[in-house]
Amino acid sequence: xxxxxxxxxxxxxxxxxxxxxxxxxxxxxxxxxxxxxxxxxxxxxxxxxxxxxxxxxxxxxxxxxxxxxxxxxxxxxxxxxxxxxxxxxxxxxxxxxxxxxxxxxxxxxxxxxxxxxxxxxxxxxxxxxxxxxxxxxxxxxxxxxxxxxxxxxxxxxxxxxxxxxxxxxxxxxxxxxxxxxxxxxxxxxxxxxxxxxxxxxxxxxxxxxxxxxxxxxxxxxxxxxxxxxxxxxxx
Amino acid sequence: xxxxxxxxxxxxxxxxxxxxxxxxxxxxxxxxxxxxxxxxxxxxxxxxxxxxxxxxxxxxxxxxxxxxxxxxxxxxxxxxxxxxxxxxxxxxxxxxxxxxxxxxxxxxxxxxxxxxxxxxxxxxxxxxxxxxxxxxxxxxxxxxxxxxxxxxxxxxxxxxxxxxxxxxxxxxxxxxxxxxxxxxxxxxxxxxxxxxxxxxxxxxxxxxxxxxxxxxxxxxxxxxxxxxxxxxxxx
DNA sequence: GTCTGGCAGCTGGTCTGACCAACAGGCAAG
DNA sequence: CTTGCCTGTTGGTCAGACCAGCTGCCAGAC
Numbered sequence: 001x002x003x004x005x006x007x008x009x010x011x012x013x014x015x016x017x018x019x020x021x022x023x024x025x026x027x028x029x030x031x032x033x034x035x036x037x038x039x040x041x042x043x044x045x046x047x048x049x050x051x052x053x054x055x056x057x058x059x060x061x062x063x064x065x066x067x068x069x070x071x072x073x074x075x076x077x078x079x080x081x082x083x084x085x086x087x088x089x090x091x092x093x094x095x096x097x098x099x100x101x102x103x104x105x106x107x108x109x110x111x112x113x114x115x116x117x118x119x120x121x122x123x124x125x126x127x128x129x130x131x132x133x134x135x136x137x138x139x140x141x142x143x144x145x146x147x148x149x150x151x152x153x154x155x156x157x158x159x160x161x162x163x164x165x166x167x168x169x170x171x172x173x174x175x176x177x178x179x180x181x182x183x184x185x186x187x188x189x190x191x192x193x194x195x196x197x198x199x200x201x202x203x204x205x206x207x208x209x210x211x212x213x214x215x216x217x218x219x220x221x222x223x224x225x226x227x228x229x230x231x232x233x234x235x
Numbered sequence: 236x237x238x239x240x241x242x243x244x245x246x247x248x249x250x251x252x253x254x255x256x257x258x259x260x261x262x263x264x265x266x267x268x269x270x271x272x273x274x275x276x277x278x279x280x281x282x283x284x285x286x287x288x289x290x291x292x293x294x295x296x297x298x299x300x301x302x303x304x305x306x307x308x309x310x311x312x313x314x315x316x317x318x319x320x321x322x323x324x325x326x327x328x329x330x331x332x333x334x335x336x337x338x339x340x341x342x343x344x345x346x347x348x349x350x351x352x353x354x355x356x357x358x359x360x361x362x363x364x365x366x367x368x369x370x371x372x373x374x375x376x377x378x379x380x381x382x383x384x385x386x387x388x389x390x391x392x393x394x395x396x397x398x399x400x401x402x403x404x405x406x407x408x409x410x411x412x413x414x415x416x417x418x419x420x421x422x423x424x425x426x427x428x429x430x431x432x433x434x435x436x437x438x439x440x441x442x443x444x445x446x447x448x449x450x451x452x453x454x455x456x457x458x459x460x461x462x463x464x465x466x467x468x469x470x
Numbered sequence: 471g472t473c474t475g476g477c478a479g480c481t482g483g484t485c486t487g488a489c490c491a492a493c494a495g496g497c498a499a500g
Numbered sequence: 501c502t503t504g505c506c507t508g509t510t511g512g513t514c515a516g517a518c519c520a521g522c523t524g525c526c527a528g529a530c
Protein backbone atom coordinates (compact mmCIF):
# COMPACT_ATOMS: atom_id res chain seq x y z
CA UNK A 1 0.00 0.00 0.00
CA UNK A 2 1.28 3.44 -0.79
CA UNK A 3 -0.61 5.89 1.29
CA UNK A 4 -0.76 9.53 0.41
CA UNK A 5 -0.20 12.16 3.02
CA UNK A 6 -3.30 13.79 4.43
CA UNK A 7 -3.77 17.39 3.30
CA UNK A 8 -5.33 19.88 5.67
CA UNK A 9 -6.06 23.32 4.29
CA UNK A 10 -7.49 25.97 6.58
CA UNK A 11 -10.90 27.29 5.64
CA UNK A 12 -9.65 30.86 5.22
CA UNK A 13 -7.16 29.65 2.66
CA UNK A 14 -9.79 27.86 0.64
CA UNK A 15 -11.99 30.93 0.71
CA UNK A 16 -9.07 33.10 -0.41
CA UNK A 17 -8.22 30.62 -3.14
CA UNK A 18 -11.71 30.65 -4.59
CA UNK A 19 -11.94 34.41 -4.52
CA UNK A 20 -8.47 34.74 -6.02
CA UNK A 21 -9.35 32.45 -8.87
CA UNK A 22 -12.58 34.34 -9.49
CA UNK A 23 -10.64 37.58 -9.73
CA UNK A 24 -7.81 36.29 -11.91
CA UNK A 25 -10.12 34.43 -14.23
CA UNK A 26 -11.98 37.63 -14.83
CA UNK A 27 -15.33 36.43 -13.58
CA UNK A 28 -15.26 39.42 -11.24
CA UNK A 29 -14.49 42.38 -13.49
CA UNK A 30 -11.74 44.77 -12.46
CA UNK A 31 -13.05 47.65 -10.44
CA UNK A 32 -16.24 45.90 -9.40
CA UNK A 33 -17.13 45.53 -5.75
CA UNK A 34 -16.79 42.28 -3.90
CA UNK A 35 -19.82 40.93 -2.06
CA UNK A 36 -20.08 42.14 1.52
CA UNK A 37 -18.44 40.10 4.24
CA UNK A 38 -21.79 38.93 5.53
CA UNK A 39 -22.82 37.76 2.09
CA UNK A 40 -19.59 35.84 1.67
CA UNK A 41 -20.18 34.32 5.08
CA UNK A 42 -23.40 32.82 3.74
CA UNK A 43 -21.93 31.84 0.37
CA UNK A 44 -19.01 29.91 1.82
CA UNK A 45 -20.76 28.69 4.94
CA UNK A 46 -18.07 29.93 7.31
CA UNK A 47 -17.90 32.53 10.06
CA UNK A 48 -17.21 36.14 9.32
CA UNK A 49 -13.81 35.98 11.00
CA UNK A 50 -12.79 33.33 8.48
CA UNK A 51 -14.00 35.42 5.57
CA UNK A 52 -12.15 38.43 6.88
CA UNK A 53 -8.88 36.53 7.14
CA UNK A 54 -9.25 35.49 3.52
CA UNK A 55 -9.95 39.08 2.49
CA UNK A 56 -6.88 40.34 4.33
CA UNK A 57 -4.78 37.91 2.33
CA UNK A 58 -6.24 39.06 -0.99
CA UNK A 59 -5.74 42.63 0.06
CA UNK A 60 -2.10 42.02 0.91
CA UNK A 61 -1.58 40.48 -2.51
CA UNK A 62 -3.14 43.53 -4.08
CA UNK A 63 -5.94 41.63 -5.78
CA UNK A 64 -8.56 43.44 -3.69
CA UNK A 65 -8.42 47.10 -2.80
CA UNK A 66 -10.24 49.32 -0.31
CA UNK A 67 -10.49 52.89 -1.56
CA UNK A 68 -11.13 54.22 1.91
CA UNK A 69 -11.05 52.35 5.18
CA UNK A 70 -14.52 51.05 6.04
CA UNK A 71 -15.49 50.98 2.37
CA UNK A 72 -16.27 47.76 0.53
CA UNK A 73 -13.39 46.07 -1.27
CA UNK A 74 -13.07 46.26 -5.04
CA UNK A 75 -11.32 44.02 -7.50
CA UNK A 76 -7.96 45.58 -8.40
CA UNK A 77 -7.29 46.98 -11.83
CA UNK A 78 -4.16 45.90 -13.67
CA UNK A 79 -2.35 49.20 -13.13
CA UNK A 80 -3.07 49.20 -9.39
CA UNK A 81 -1.58 45.77 -9.05
CA UNK A 82 1.82 46.71 -10.40
CA UNK A 83 1.94 49.99 -8.52
CA UNK A 84 1.26 48.49 -5.12
CA UNK A 85 1.89 45.08 -3.64
CA UNK A 86 3.70 43.69 -6.65
CA UNK A 87 6.34 46.32 -6.17
CA UNK A 88 6.39 45.66 -2.44
CA UNK A 89 7.19 42.03 -3.12
CA UNK A 90 10.46 43.04 -4.73
CA UNK A 91 11.21 45.71 -2.19
CA UNK A 92 10.89 43.08 0.53
CA UNK A 93 12.91 40.63 -1.49
CA UNK A 94 15.82 42.97 -1.87
CA UNK A 95 15.69 44.12 1.73
CA UNK A 96 15.62 40.61 3.10
CA UNK A 97 18.12 39.37 0.55
CA UNK A 98 20.75 41.66 2.01
CA UNK A 99 22.58 41.80 -1.28
CA UNK A 100 25.67 44.04 -1.27
CA UNK A 101 25.41 47.43 -2.93
CA UNK A 102 27.62 46.36 -5.81
CA UNK A 103 25.17 43.60 -6.69
CA UNK A 104 22.27 46.02 -6.64
CA UNK A 105 24.13 48.47 -8.85
CA UNK A 106 24.87 45.66 -11.26
CA UNK A 107 21.21 44.73 -11.28
CA UNK A 108 20.24 48.32 -11.88
CA UNK A 109 22.63 48.57 -14.82
CA UNK A 110 21.11 45.48 -16.37
CA UNK A 111 17.56 46.73 -15.91
CA UNK A 112 18.11 50.24 -17.15
CA UNK A 113 20.33 49.11 -19.98
CA UNK A 114 17.58 46.82 -21.20
CA UNK A 115 15.01 49.56 -20.69
CA UNK A 116 16.74 52.19 -22.78
CA UNK A 117 17.48 49.56 -25.42
CA UNK A 118 13.80 48.72 -25.62
CA UNK A 119 12.86 52.39 -25.61
CA UNK A 120 15.21 53.11 -28.50
CA UNK A 121 13.63 50.30 -30.50
CA UNK A 122 10.22 51.91 -30.35
CA UNK A 123 9.07 53.82 -33.36
CA UNK A 124 7.86 56.77 -31.30
CA UNK A 125 9.36 57.15 -27.88
CA UNK A 126 7.66 59.25 -25.23
CA UNK A 127 10.51 60.96 -23.45
CA UNK A 128 8.79 64.16 -22.37
CA UNK A 129 8.97 63.25 -18.69
CA UNK A 130 12.64 62.40 -18.88
CA UNK A 131 13.45 65.59 -20.75
CA UNK A 132 11.48 67.63 -18.23
CA UNK A 133 13.55 66.20 -15.40
CA UNK A 134 16.76 67.06 -17.19
CA UNK A 135 15.52 70.64 -17.35
CA UNK A 136 14.77 70.54 -13.63
CA UNK A 137 18.31 69.35 -12.97
CA UNK A 138 19.74 72.11 -15.14
CA UNK A 139 18.04 74.57 -12.83
CA UNK A 140 19.66 73.09 -9.74
CA UNK A 141 23.07 74.26 -8.65
CA UNK A 142 24.01 72.73 -5.33
CA UNK A 143 20.82 71.31 -3.79
CA UNK A 144 21.76 67.64 -3.70
CA UNK A 145 18.46 66.54 -2.15
CA UNK A 146 16.41 68.14 -4.91
CA UNK A 147 18.82 66.74 -7.47
CA UNK A 148 18.48 63.24 -6.13
CA UNK A 149 14.70 63.45 -6.30
CA UNK A 150 14.80 64.64 -9.88
CA UNK A 151 17.27 61.87 -10.60
CA UNK A 152 14.86 59.26 -9.31
CA UNK A 153 12.08 60.62 -11.47
CA UNK A 154 14.38 60.79 -14.48
CA UNK A 155 15.45 57.19 -14.29
CA UNK A 156 11.95 55.95 -13.65
CA UNK A 157 10.79 57.94 -16.67
CA UNK A 158 13.43 56.17 -18.75
CA UNK A 159 12.18 52.79 -17.69
CA UNK A 160 8.59 53.86 -18.18
CA UNK A 161 9.47 54.90 -21.73
CA UNK A 162 10.40 51.32 -22.47
CA UNK A 163 6.80 50.38 -21.86
CA UNK A 164 7.94 47.26 -20.04
CA UNK A 165 5.93 46.93 -16.87
CA UNK A 166 8.01 44.08 -15.49
CA UNK A 167 11.22 46.05 -15.84
CA UNK A 168 9.52 49.03 -14.27
CA UNK A 169 8.40 47.00 -11.30
CA UNK A 170 11.80 45.60 -10.44
CA UNK A 171 13.39 48.97 -11.11
CA UNK A 172 11.08 50.64 -8.60
CA UNK A 173 12.20 48.16 -6.00
CA UNK A 174 15.92 48.37 -6.66
CA UNK A 175 16.03 52.13 -7.02
CA UNK A 176 15.20 52.86 -3.39
CA UNK A 177 17.98 51.08 -1.49
CA UNK A 178 20.47 52.19 -4.09
CA UNK A 179 19.32 55.80 -4.02
CA UNK A 180 20.09 56.11 -0.34
CA UNK A 181 23.75 55.45 -1.02
CA UNK A 182 23.82 57.89 -3.91
CA UNK A 183 22.48 60.64 -1.71
CA UNK A 184 25.10 59.91 0.92
CA UNK A 185 27.85 60.12 -1.71
CA UNK A 186 26.56 63.43 -3.03
CA UNK A 187 26.33 64.86 0.46
CA UNK A 188 29.92 63.89 1.15
CA UNK A 189 31.14 65.99 -1.74
CA UNK A 190 32.99 69.17 -0.89
CA UNK A 191 31.77 71.03 -3.93
CA UNK A 192 28.83 69.24 -5.58
CA UNK A 193 28.30 71.81 -8.34
CA UNK A 194 30.66 70.39 -11.01
CA UNK A 195 29.50 66.85 -10.27
CA UNK A 196 25.83 67.73 -10.64
CA UNK A 197 26.63 69.53 -13.88
CA UNK A 198 28.39 66.49 -15.24
CA UNK A 199 25.58 64.15 -14.22
CA UNK A 200 23.05 66.40 -15.90
CA UNK A 201 25.07 66.35 -19.12
CA UNK A 202 25.21 62.57 -18.98
CA UNK A 203 21.46 62.41 -18.57
CA UNK A 204 20.99 64.61 -21.61
CA UNK A 205 23.33 62.41 -23.61
CA UNK A 206 21.32 59.35 -22.72
CA UNK A 207 18.12 60.96 -23.90
CA UNK A 208 19.83 61.94 -27.13
CA UNK A 209 20.94 58.39 -27.80
CA UNK A 210 17.43 57.05 -27.27
CA UNK A 211 15.96 59.68 -29.55
CA UNK A 212 18.49 58.68 -32.20
CA UNK A 213 17.18 55.12 -31.77
CA UNK A 214 20.66 53.94 -30.95
CA UNK A 215 19.90 51.38 -28.28
CA UNK A 216 23.43 50.10 -27.94
CA UNK A 217 24.87 53.53 -27.37
CA UNK A 218 22.10 54.42 -24.94
CA UNK A 219 22.69 51.25 -22.95
CA UNK A 220 26.42 51.94 -22.80
CA UNK A 221 25.88 55.48 -21.63
CA UNK A 222 23.39 54.42 -18.97
CA UNK A 223 25.70 51.73 -17.65
CA UNK A 224 28.67 54.09 -17.53
CA UNK A 225 26.53 56.73 -15.88
CA UNK A 226 25.25 54.44 -13.16
CA UNK A 227 28.59 52.82 -12.44
CA UNK A 228 30.16 56.25 -12.22
CA UNK A 229 27.57 57.31 -9.71
CA UNK A 230 28.41 54.58 -7.29
CA UNK A 231 32.12 54.35 -7.83
CA UNK A 232 32.71 56.25 -4.62
CA UNK A 233 30.31 54.17 -2.58
CA UNK A 234 31.78 50.97 -3.89
CA UNK A 235 35.32 52.12 -3.23
CA UNK B 236 -6.33 77.55 7.52
CA UNK B 237 -5.16 74.52 5.61
CA UNK B 238 -6.48 71.48 7.33
CA UNK B 239 -5.02 68.09 6.78
CA UNK B 240 -7.21 65.12 6.08
CA UNK B 241 -7.85 62.80 8.98
CA UNK B 242 -6.06 59.48 8.68
CA UNK B 243 -7.73 56.36 9.97
CA UNK B 244 -5.71 53.19 9.91
CA UNK B 245 -7.30 49.95 11.03
CA UNK B 246 -5.68 48.27 14.00
CA UNK B 247 -4.82 45.13 12.03
CA UNK B 248 -2.90 47.25 9.57
CA UNK B 249 -0.88 48.91 12.29
CA UNK B 250 -0.08 45.56 13.83
CA UNK B 251 0.97 44.21 10.44
CA UNK B 252 3.07 47.29 9.82
CA UNK B 253 4.99 46.92 13.07
CA UNK B 254 5.59 43.24 12.54
CA UNK B 255 6.63 43.82 8.95
CA UNK B 256 9.14 46.44 9.95
CA UNK B 257 10.52 44.17 12.67
CA UNK B 258 11.03 41.43 10.11
CA UNK B 259 12.55 43.60 7.39
CA UNK B 260 14.84 45.44 9.77
CA UNK B 261 16.25 42.13 10.83
CA UNK B 262 15.29 42.40 14.47
CA UNK B 263 13.49 39.11 13.95
CA UNK B 264 16.08 36.88 12.28
CA UNK B 265 15.06 34.88 9.22
CA UNK B 266 13.82 31.46 10.16
CA UNK B 267 12.99 32.36 13.74
CA UNK B 268 9.53 31.84 15.12
CA UNK B 269 7.08 34.66 15.67
CA UNK B 270 5.51 35.04 19.12
CA UNK B 271 2.27 33.12 19.54
CA UNK B 272 -0.99 34.86 18.64
CA UNK B 273 -1.95 35.15 22.29
CA UNK B 274 1.35 36.77 23.15
CA UNK B 275 0.94 39.28 20.33
CA UNK B 276 -2.58 39.96 21.60
CA UNK B 277 -1.08 41.10 24.88
CA UNK B 278 1.82 42.98 23.29
CA UNK B 279 -0.35 45.06 20.98
CA UNK B 280 -3.35 45.31 23.27
CA UNK B 281 -5.83 44.12 20.64
CA UNK B 282 -8.10 41.11 20.25
CA UNK B 283 -6.86 37.90 18.78
CA UNK B 284 -8.98 38.32 15.66
CA UNK B 285 -7.12 41.56 14.94
CA UNK B 286 -3.75 39.89 15.40
CA UNK B 287 -4.79 37.07 13.13
CA UNK B 288 -5.84 39.43 10.35
CA UNK B 289 -2.44 41.09 10.54
CA UNK B 290 -0.72 37.71 10.39
CA UNK B 291 -2.76 36.67 7.36
CA UNK B 292 -1.55 39.79 5.58
CA UNK B 293 2.08 39.08 6.42
CA UNK B 294 1.60 35.52 5.34
CA UNK B 295 0.12 36.58 2.01
CA UNK B 296 3.10 38.86 1.48
CA UNK B 297 5.33 35.94 2.21
CA UNK B 298 7.13 37.57 5.11
CA UNK B 299 5.80 34.96 7.51
CA UNK B 300 5.55 31.29 6.67
CA UNK B 301 3.83 28.31 8.27
CA UNK B 302 5.70 25.10 7.63
CA UNK B 303 2.69 22.99 8.39
CA UNK B 304 -0.83 24.16 9.09
CA UNK B 305 -1.35 24.62 12.84
CA UNK B 306 2.34 25.23 13.35
CA UNK B 307 3.69 28.58 14.55
CA UNK B 308 4.70 31.08 11.87
CA UNK B 309 8.34 31.71 11.07
CA UNK B 310 10.10 34.66 9.52
CA UNK B 311 10.70 33.98 5.83
CA UNK B 312 14.09 33.63 4.21
CA UNK B 313 14.95 35.63 1.10
CA UNK B 314 14.88 32.63 -1.22
CA UNK B 315 11.39 31.75 -0.02
CA UNK B 316 10.25 35.25 -0.91
CA UNK B 317 11.38 34.99 -4.49
CA UNK B 318 9.90 31.57 -4.87
CA UNK B 319 6.62 32.78 -3.37
CA UNK B 320 5.09 36.24 -3.49
CA UNK B 321 7.52 37.78 -5.95
CA UNK B 322 6.84 34.98 -8.37
CA UNK B 323 3.10 35.27 -7.74
CA UNK B 324 3.33 38.97 -8.48
CA UNK B 325 4.54 38.18 -11.98
CA UNK B 326 1.92 35.50 -12.40
CA UNK B 327 -0.84 37.90 -11.40
CA UNK B 328 0.61 40.58 -13.65
CA UNK B 329 0.45 38.19 -16.58
CA UNK B 330 -3.02 36.90 -15.84
CA UNK B 331 -4.52 40.31 -15.29
CA UNK B 332 -2.93 41.56 -18.45
CA UNK B 333 -0.81 44.24 -16.82
CA UNK B 334 2.24 42.92 -18.60
CA UNK B 335 2.62 40.70 -21.67
CA UNK B 336 4.81 37.61 -21.66
CA UNK B 337 7.26 39.42 -23.92
CA UNK B 338 8.01 41.85 -21.09
CA UNK B 339 9.00 39.03 -18.80
CA UNK B 340 11.12 37.45 -21.49
CA UNK B 341 12.83 40.79 -22.02
CA UNK B 342 13.45 41.03 -18.28
CA UNK B 343 14.87 37.55 -18.25
CA UNK B 344 17.23 38.39 -21.09
CA UNK B 345 18.48 41.42 -19.23
CA UNK B 346 19.02 39.48 -16.02
CA UNK B 347 20.73 36.50 -17.56
CA UNK B 348 22.76 38.63 -19.92
CA UNK B 349 24.11 40.58 -16.99
CA UNK B 350 24.68 37.39 -15.05
CA UNK B 351 26.80 35.66 -17.66
CA UNK B 352 28.68 38.90 -18.23
CA UNK B 353 29.52 39.08 -14.55
CA UNK B 354 30.39 35.41 -14.46
CA UNK B 355 32.80 35.80 -17.37
CA UNK B 356 34.53 38.65 -15.57
CA UNK B 357 35.41 36.47 -12.62
CA UNK B 358 38.89 35.10 -12.39
CA UNK B 359 37.72 31.61 -11.55
CA UNK B 360 34.18 30.73 -12.52
CA UNK B 361 32.40 27.82 -10.91
CA UNK B 362 30.42 26.28 -13.72
CA UNK B 363 30.34 22.68 -12.59
CA UNK B 364 26.61 22.75 -11.93
CA UNK B 365 25.84 24.29 -15.30
CA UNK B 366 28.05 21.79 -17.10
CA UNK B 367 26.43 18.92 -15.23
CA UNK B 368 23.01 20.02 -16.43
CA UNK B 369 24.20 20.18 -20.02
CA UNK B 370 25.28 16.57 -19.62
CA UNK B 371 21.86 15.69 -18.27
CA UNK B 372 20.25 17.32 -21.30
CA UNK B 373 22.56 15.43 -23.63
CA UNK B 374 21.15 12.24 -22.15
CA UNK B 375 17.56 13.26 -22.85
CA UNK B 376 16.01 12.48 -26.21
CA UNK B 377 12.35 13.40 -26.22
CA UNK B 378 11.27 13.82 -22.59
CA UNK B 379 10.32 17.51 -22.65
CA UNK B 380 9.32 17.62 -18.98
CA UNK B 381 12.69 16.32 -17.84
CA UNK B 382 14.38 18.68 -20.27
CA UNK B 383 12.52 21.67 -18.93
CA UNK B 384 13.51 20.80 -15.38
CA UNK B 385 17.15 20.51 -16.36
CA UNK B 386 16.82 23.78 -18.22
CA UNK B 387 15.59 25.53 -15.08
CA UNK B 388 18.52 24.21 -13.09
CA UNK B 389 20.95 25.14 -15.85
CA UNK B 390 19.87 28.75 -16.04
CA UNK B 391 19.77 29.15 -12.30
CA UNK B 392 23.27 27.71 -12.16
CA UNK B 393 24.38 30.35 -14.64
CA UNK B 394 23.01 33.13 -12.51
CA UNK B 395 24.47 31.57 -9.40
CA UNK B 396 27.87 31.52 -11.11
CA UNK B 397 27.73 35.29 -11.39
CA UNK B 398 27.86 35.45 -7.61
CA UNK B 399 25.27 38.22 -7.69
CA UNK B 400 22.63 37.49 -5.08
CA UNK B 401 20.24 40.23 -6.22
CA UNK B 402 20.22 38.93 -9.78
CA UNK B 403 19.68 35.45 -8.50
CA UNK B 404 16.70 36.38 -6.36
CA UNK B 405 14.90 38.25 -9.10
CA UNK B 406 15.71 35.49 -11.55
CA UNK B 407 14.13 32.93 -9.26
CA UNK B 408 10.93 34.92 -9.35
CA UNK B 409 10.74 35.43 -13.09
CA UNK B 410 11.89 32.01 -14.19
CA UNK B 411 8.81 29.98 -13.37
CA UNK B 412 6.01 32.10 -14.81
CA UNK B 413 8.01 32.24 -18.00
CA UNK B 414 8.93 28.57 -17.86
CA UNK B 415 5.31 27.51 -17.98
CA UNK B 416 5.02 28.93 -21.47
CA UNK B 417 8.25 27.30 -22.53
CA UNK B 418 6.95 23.93 -21.49
CA UNK B 419 3.73 24.52 -23.41
CA UNK B 420 5.73 25.38 -26.53
CA UNK B 421 7.85 22.27 -26.22
CA UNK B 422 4.82 20.09 -25.73
CA UNK B 423 3.23 21.50 -28.83
CA UNK B 424 6.13 20.35 -30.96
CA UNK B 425 5.52 17.47 -33.29
CA UNK B 426 9.03 16.13 -33.04
CA UNK B 427 10.90 17.68 -30.11
CA UNK B 428 14.13 15.75 -30.63
CA UNK B 429 15.94 18.13 -33.03
CA UNK B 430 14.81 21.16 -31.00
CA UNK B 431 16.10 19.73 -27.76
CA UNK B 432 19.37 18.88 -29.46
CA UNK B 433 19.74 22.42 -30.71
CA UNK B 434 18.94 23.91 -27.32
CA UNK B 435 21.50 21.67 -25.67
CA UNK B 436 24.15 22.81 -28.14
CA UNK B 437 23.28 26.43 -27.43
CA UNK B 438 23.67 25.80 -23.71
CA UNK B 439 27.09 24.29 -24.26
CA UNK B 440 28.10 27.28 -26.39
CA UNK B 441 27.10 29.65 -23.61
CA UNK B 442 29.22 27.79 -21.10
CA UNK B 443 32.13 27.90 -23.52
CA UNK B 444 31.87 31.64 -23.91
CA UNK B 445 31.87 32.16 -20.15
CA UNK B 446 34.85 29.88 -19.72
CA UNK B 447 36.67 31.91 -22.37
CA UNK B 448 35.88 34.99 -20.26
CA UNK B 449 34.13 36.56 -23.20
CA UNK B 450 31.22 38.27 -21.41
CA UNK B 451 29.92 40.05 -24.48
CA UNK B 452 29.71 36.90 -26.53
CA UNK B 453 28.14 34.99 -23.65
CA UNK B 454 25.50 37.68 -23.17
CA UNK B 455 24.69 37.68 -26.87
CA UNK B 456 24.34 33.93 -26.93
CA UNK B 457 22.13 33.90 -23.86
CA UNK B 458 19.86 36.59 -25.25
CA UNK B 459 19.57 34.85 -28.61
CA UNK B 460 18.92 31.56 -26.85
CA UNK B 461 16.15 32.90 -24.66
CA UNK B 462 14.45 34.91 -27.38
CA UNK B 463 14.56 31.88 -29.61
CA UNK B 464 12.88 29.81 -26.94
CA UNK B 465 9.88 32.05 -26.73
CA UNK B 466 9.56 33.05 -30.33
CA UNK B 467 6.74 30.59 -30.74
CA UNK B 468 4.89 31.69 -27.62
CA UNK B 469 5.18 35.33 -28.59
CA UNK B 470 4.05 34.63 -32.12
C1' DG C 471 16.25 0.28 32.74
C1' DT C 472 13.25 1.11 29.02
C1' DC C 473 9.03 1.50 26.90
C1' DT C 474 4.27 2.67 26.92
C1' DG C 475 0.21 5.23 27.81
C1' DG C 476 -2.15 9.01 29.33
C1' DC C 477 -2.62 13.48 31.09
C1' DA C 478 -1.90 18.62 30.97
C1' DG C 479 -0.75 22.62 28.68
C1' DC C 480 0.49 24.74 24.80
C1' DT C 481 -0.62 26.17 19.68
C1' DG C 482 -3.48 27.54 15.70
C1' DG C 483 -8.36 27.23 13.56
C1' DT C 484 -13.06 28.34 13.92
C1' DC C 485 -17.41 29.95 15.62
C1' DT C 486 -20.89 32.91 17.97
C1' DG C 487 -22.77 37.01 19.13
C1' DA C 488 -22.24 41.36 20.15
C1' DC C 489 -21.11 46.50 19.79
C1' DC C 490 -19.41 50.72 17.47
C1' DA C 491 -18.38 54.13 13.76
C1' DA C 492 -19.05 55.45 9.32
C1' DC C 493 -21.67 55.88 5.39
C1' DA C 494 -25.98 56.03 2.11
C1' DG C 495 -30.70 56.66 1.49
C1' DG C 496 -35.22 58.07 2.57
C1' DC C 497 -38.36 61.03 4.69
C1' DA C 498 -40.31 64.64 7.20
C1' DA C 499 -40.12 69.33 9.20
C1' DG C 500 -38.45 73.83 8.34
C1' DC D 501 -35.52 73.21 -1.83
C1' DT D 502 -32.83 72.69 1.97
C1' DT D 503 -31.81 70.93 6.50
C1' DG D 504 -31.63 67.43 9.70
C1' DC D 505 -32.84 63.15 11.62
C1' DC D 506 -33.67 58.16 11.48
C1' DT D 507 -32.57 53.72 9.76
C1' DG D 508 -30.26 50.00 7.65
C1' DT D 509 -25.97 48.49 5.90
C1' DT D 510 -21.02 48.07 5.86
C1' DG D 511 -16.47 47.27 7.81
C1' DG D 512 -13.70 47.16 12.34
C1' DT D 513 -13.21 45.26 16.79
C1' DC D 514 -13.97 42.79 20.80
C1' DA D 515 -14.66 38.94 24.38
C1' DG D 516 -15.21 34.38 25.17
C1' DA D 517 -15.59 29.93 23.89
C1' DC D 518 -14.61 25.23 21.82
C1' DC D 519 -11.91 21.87 19.10
C1' DA D 520 -7.87 19.48 17.07
C1' DG D 521 -3.23 18.73 16.93
C1' DC D 522 1.17 18.77 18.95
C1' DT D 523 4.75 18.46 22.89
C1' DG D 524 6.57 17.27 27.09
C1' DC D 525 6.19 15.14 31.41
C1' DC D 526 5.45 11.46 34.46
C1' DA D 527 3.77 7.26 36.32
C1' DG D 528 2.90 2.52 35.58
C1' DA D 529 3.92 -1.81 32.95
C1' DC D 530 7.29 -4.76 31.04
